[in-house]
Amino acid sequence: MYDAIIVGARCAGAAAALLLARKGYRVLLVDKATFPSDTISGHFVFHPGVLKLQHWGLLDKVLASGCPPITKMVFDIGDFTLTGQIPQEMNGLPFGIGPRRTVLDTILVEAAVEAGAELWQGFVVTDLLRDQDTVVGIRGRSSDARDITEHARIVIGADGKHSKIAQLVGAPIYHEVPSLTCWYYTYWSNLPCDSLEIHWRHHRLVLLFPTNDGLTFGMVGWPHQEFHEFRGDIEGNYLKTMRMFPEVADRIANARREERFVGMADVPNFFRKPFGRGWALVGDAGHHKDPTPAYGISDAFCDAELLTDAIHNGFNGQQTLPDALAEYEQLRNQRAIPDHEYTCQMSRLEQWDNPDMLRLRAALRGNAEDTGRYLAMAAKAIPRDVFLAPQNLQRIFQQAVHLPT
Ligand SMILES: Cc1cc2nc3c(=O)[nH]c(=O)nc-3n(C[C@H](O)[C@H](O)[C@H](O)COP(=O)(O)OP(=O)(O)OC[C@H]3O[C@@H](n4cnc5c(N)ncnc54)[C@H](O)[C@@H]3O)c2cc1C
Incomplete structure (x- = not known):
């Protein structure tokens, strides 16, 4: 009997396995892939993801693989090219990094195993075990074609946007917007x-x-x-x-x-209710979004941390598990629902050169520090409501030298 079985061993699943194993839980991590393994995905990891990798002690390893830290961003929408470096607030940490998924996912999987998680590769989960209405384990097929069942206190679906776990538990979907x-x-x-x-x-x-x-x-x-x-x-x-x-x-x-x-072209936007009796969802399985702003990987890391903290609180009796998981959903949505609206707006690929945008860019021209902050907002290093606060914008417009009349 495991404390947790995690289905899917990439950004969300391997991170969750690593964090739970480091808290001392008995974790089984399974994936139908065998690592190193590539997947269809871009792989720019924005600042919040970089912070998580640093916090988990993995950033140096990722950088040592030879993917350079990105401290400069270029944003061109036709008026002129806005170029900025990281602002002071980022303490020298980059806007992001772009490791290949063969590199990043393997580092995460190896770290999870090093922390004590058991890894089954080439293992396909086909069904869930239930005790009345509670999920109590998984059924699946190993790489040598054996049918295997295993039990756990919680089964976590980190199995991507077409999550088998979500499908088997019938996780409700909300805020759905089709591929843009x-x-x-x-x-x-x-x-x-x-x-x-x-x-x-x-x-x-x-x-x-x-x-x-x-x-x-x-x-x-x-x-x-x-x-x-x-x-x-x-x-x-x-x-x-x-x-x-x-x-x-x-x-x-x-x-x-x-x-x-x-x-x-299969890039829908949606949230799934990420928990129920004996199960939880994390990463794309719980919330999928268009790749335009490239937030998927860093969101998966952040949600893996939120979920594993919730499970820990539920398992150690600090909260009931349902309360802790309800808080996980609430905290995830607090971050992700405003991002979802922004993502859908940007992903329509329309009118990025609207008059407000052009006016702000013109005001930023020649202002290196605020340009860095503006780009740091896209990198999620500075919250949007901080940069876009009326008094901050007013200050930028007052200092502007290139403002159009
Ligand atoms: C074109 C494109 C570009 C993107 N660019 C970026 C980018 O630049 N930056 C960024 O942050 N995000 C990007 N994303 C989003 C990013 O790919 C995802 O957000 C991220 O991969 C989510 O990770 P995950 O661990 O939740 O799921 P996944 O990476 O989908 O991993 C799910 C895992 O579950 C396993 N699995 C599934 N079903 C089963 C089963 N039944 N049994 C066993 N194993 C199973 C799969 O084998 C897989 O390894 C992009 C996406 C696309 C499509």
Whole structure:
């Protein structure tokens, strides 16, 4: 009998296993994948995720893998290119890092095992065990085709947006918004890039950042309804989009593509009720969102910490487990519901160059410190309501030298 069985061993599941094992619980972590394993995903980890990795003692390991810390951001929407460095408040920690998932997920899984979690790879969970209306364990198939059952005090679904656990318990869905975008990405050598670059024009988005092995990750976003058109000529549409941006076009002309194109249009936005009797959900399984603002990984880390704190409080009697898990849902939503509204707005890829945005950018031009803070807001290092507070904006506009009349 385990204290917790965690289904899914990536950002959410391996982090939850690590944290529970470090608290002394008996944890079984299972995944149908075998690590190191890649997955269809961008992998820019924003500041809150970097903080978690640092707090868990894993940041040095991730950086030592050769993915550079990103201390500069470039934000281009057609008026001019806003470029900023990390502001003082960030204490020298980067806006983010871009480790390959083969690297990041493996470091997390190894740390969970080192902390005492048991790992079953190549193991597919097919069903849940129940005692009346309470989940008490899992049923699954091992890599050598054996049917296995195991029991636990709680089963955690960290098994991604199409969560089998969520499906088996019938977790209710709320705040649902269908897919708004579609994406294709690949990896380039000889494409110089030392920043997180965000380029937007007319319903098109390009994201670039440096990752492991000296490569640059390059992803193109289009509106969801144009996915079939994109798919009709993946390379042509990818390159055409990259070439829309003069600062990218020059570099892509001399770059060499090192990997195949990977695409995805299944990026719905929703929340699931993340707990019930004997079960909980974390990461994409509990809350999925469009990749436009690239918050999925850092959110998975934050929620893994919230959930494991709640389970600990429930198991040690500080709260009843249902109360502790209800608080987990509340704290998750307190952070994620405002982000969800922002994400859906940005993911429509419309009017990023609205008059308010252009006016603020013009006011920031030449103001290095506030530009850094503005970009730190996108990196979730400075809360939006702090940067966008009327008195802060008023101060920026008063200091502005480039404000349009
Ligand atoms: C195109 C795209 C780009 C993205 N870019 C970024 C980005 O730049 N930055 C960012 O922060 N986020 C990004 N995201 C989001 C990010 O990928 C997710 O938020 C993140 O992977 C969530 O991690 P997770 O651990 O919750 O789930 P997942 O990474 O989906 O892991 C779930 C795991 O569960 C396992 N599993 C599933 N079912 C079972 C089963 N029945 N039995 C056993 N194992 C099972 C799977 O094998 C998998 O390993 C992007 C997503 C997409 C689609």
